[in-house]
Amino acid sequence: MAKAQKPSLGVDLGGTKIAAGLCQEGEILKKVIFPTHAAAGFDGVISVILGAVEKVLEGRDHKDIIGLGIGSAGQVNAETGEVIYAPNLKWQNAPLGSALSKALKLKVKVLNDVRAATVAEHKFGNGKGLDNFANIFIGTGVGSGFVVNGRLVNGATxxxxxxxxxxMDPDGPLCGCGNxxxxxxxxxxxxxxxxxxxxLKKGRKSIIKDLAESKFENVRGPLIGKAADQGDELAIAAIERVGYYLGIAAANIHTMINPEVILLGGGMMALKKYFMPTLLQTMKIHILPVADHGRELVREAKFENDAVLLGGSAIFA
Ligand SMILES: [Zn+2]
Structure with a gap:
């Protein structure tokens, strides 16, 4: 029997919480979660990560650990371990990898969070054994990672x-990025x-208004899902609209990089029964026929909340 690989550490660094875990071959041996305290600045967040790592290690010798991999919110330079820009941490050019490596005397690698989750899917999840796939995360935002010819793609910048x-439409609604x-x-x-x-502002009838007690700030995803469960037309149309645009994007990705499959994950998957039929139908219309291999084109990702943490650790697995 092959000797088990040494464990590695994974950290999921988000704007509100930090999860750290000790992992071995795709399994989490121990995990802790702390609030990020982003307002405390870079040094404050580093202290939280160090505290979380020590808690997870429980006095275990650092020599027994292969390394620490972090999936961070924002734009990351995977080579230098720098977080170039992370609006929800209020960081610019933050030397995350080198600060942690110095403090812990461990090898440290940093990836964007969705790219880290893609590594987890590639090594241990539903992208295992695949040389070409995309992993799309649909939550409050939409992110993704691509594996092409067996390697995670980082790009020139x-x-x-x-x-x-x-x-999708140059005259469409304003995005958080400014476009x-x-x-x-x-x-x-x-x-x-x-x-x-x-x-609702246009006066469209919907039970969402009552469910939200006429407060716009209460109009959130789970509430829209609840309205859809009660057959509300606006709620169902709003979720199907998500499927329509995801379907066009999925068709374009298939046409462009010709992956074996596109994995879908994130909080929006809770509403998949309402958007998947539209997504699949729209994708079939817009995909280049030669890119349609006739097998399953879209599949759910395996890992949910632990994807980023596992992916961080999987950089060293
Ligand atoms: Zn944008």
């Missing part, structure tokens, strides 16, 4: 896979909520 910001009509402005949880709010 580490922004490969920013599928949330491909343009108009990005996929994220339509197909994210936020995009769906904004559509429902705009329709």
């Amino acid at each position: 580490n922004s490969a896979g920013e599928v949330g910001h491909i343009c 108009k009509g990005c996929l994220e402005a339509y197909a994210s949880g936020t995009g769906m909520e904004n559509y429902v709010k705009a329709e």
Whole structure:
């Protein structure tokens, strides 16, 4: 029997919480979660990560660990371990990898969070054994990671896979990035909520108004899902609209990189029964016929909340 590989550490660094885990061959041996305290600045966040790592190691010798991999929110330089820009951490050019490596005396690698989740899917999840696939995460935003010819794609400026910001309509709604009509402005949880709010403002009838007690800030994804469960037309139309735009994006990805499959994950998957039929139908219409291999074109990702943490650790697995 092959000797088991040494464990590695994975960290999921988000704007509100930090999860750290000790992992071995795709399994989490121990995990802790702490609030990020982003307002405390770079040094404050580093202290939280160090505290989380020590808690997870429980006095275990650092020599027994292969390395620490971090999936961070924002744009990351995977070579230098720098976080170039992360608006929800309020970081610019933050030397995350080198600061942690110095403090822990461990090898440290940093990836964008969705790219880290893609590594987890590639090594241990539903992308295992595949040389070409895309992993799209649909939550409050839309992100993705691409594996092409067996390797994760970073791109010339580490922004490969920013599928949330491909343009669906140059005259479309404003996106958080400053451009108009990005996929994220339509197909994210936020995009769906904004559509429902705009329709309600126009006077469209819907039980969402009552469920939200006429407060726009209450119009959130789970509430729209609840309205859809009760057969509300606006709620169902809003979720199907997400499927329509995701379907166009999925067709374009298939046409462009010809992957074996596109994996889908993230909080929006809770509403998949309402958007998947539209997504599949739209994708079939817009995909280049030669890119349609006739097998399953879209599949759910394996890992949910732990994808980024596992992916961080999997950089060393
Ligand atoms: Zn955008």
